[in-house]
Amino acid sequence: MGKKLIIVTTLLFFQIIFSQTIRPNIQKLVDEIQKGNRLTSEFINYEGQKSEQFELCQLLDSLATRDELIELVNHNSAAVKCARFCPFMQARYRIFKKIILDHLNDYQEIKLQSGCIGYTSVVADEFLYTIRYHLTKKDSIFIMNLDKQILEDQNSNLHYKSILIRNLQINAENRELIKKLALQKNIQKP
Known part of the structure; x- marks a missing residue:
């Protein structure tokens, strides 16, 4: 009985550890990106200063695996979802069609800032505007x-x-x- 308990406990431990598909260093970047549920363009404010969040997104794109990016498109943060959907469109991953269909009823609000203009939108609208821009x-x-x-x-x-x-x-x-x-x-x- 004791051996079975140890085996089951060990299996559960390894399952929990290996089921985490987002690596800790990627999760730290995601935590920074999702702050304030706001997504910014490369340059913001009247001065046109470089956006720290935009740089974090670029770093995330260079470090994250394709599977991690797929998982992040379904993240609970609207900022993370929208920030990760655009690279899918640019890379022309075939999965983007499934992603857009899965998010057609995603009314989670997100604040966006491009230059000195800020506005509020919803995830589904932002995904749809992105595909309109990138599709051929x-x-x-x-x-x-x-x-x-x-x-x-x-x-x-x-x-x-x-x-x-x-x-x-x-x-x-x-x-x-x-x-x-x-x-x-x-x-x-x-």
Whole structure:
């Protein structure tokens, strides 16, 4: 009985140690990046000073493994999620499509600062703006399907959806969709 307990305890100990996929040095960088749930561009404020957080993100990208970066896209901090999604788009990892679909309903708020301009957004919107910026013509079918999915989602309150609605062409092809969207909007009003 005592040997079984020691074996089980040893196995549990090793399982706990080896199940940690984020290394401690990477976790320290992540802890610094997520402070204030704010994401900054390379240069900030009126003076255009270099962002310490931006440099930490670059260091993280150079030190973290692909698996660690994948795990960080699902982190509980909106700043970490958004900071790590962009490298996926730039590296053209195939997994980015799954990541964006997994985060379409991620309304976690994030504060962003680019230069001297700051604003608040949500993770899903930031992911969608990022893919729009980085995708190429060969991804157009994915984008069309994604836009259609967002437009048809009655529960979506994304700013990105508002932009899609404003840019819808008024034609026979979109007639039913526009009618459906108008009815949804009227139903939601008290």
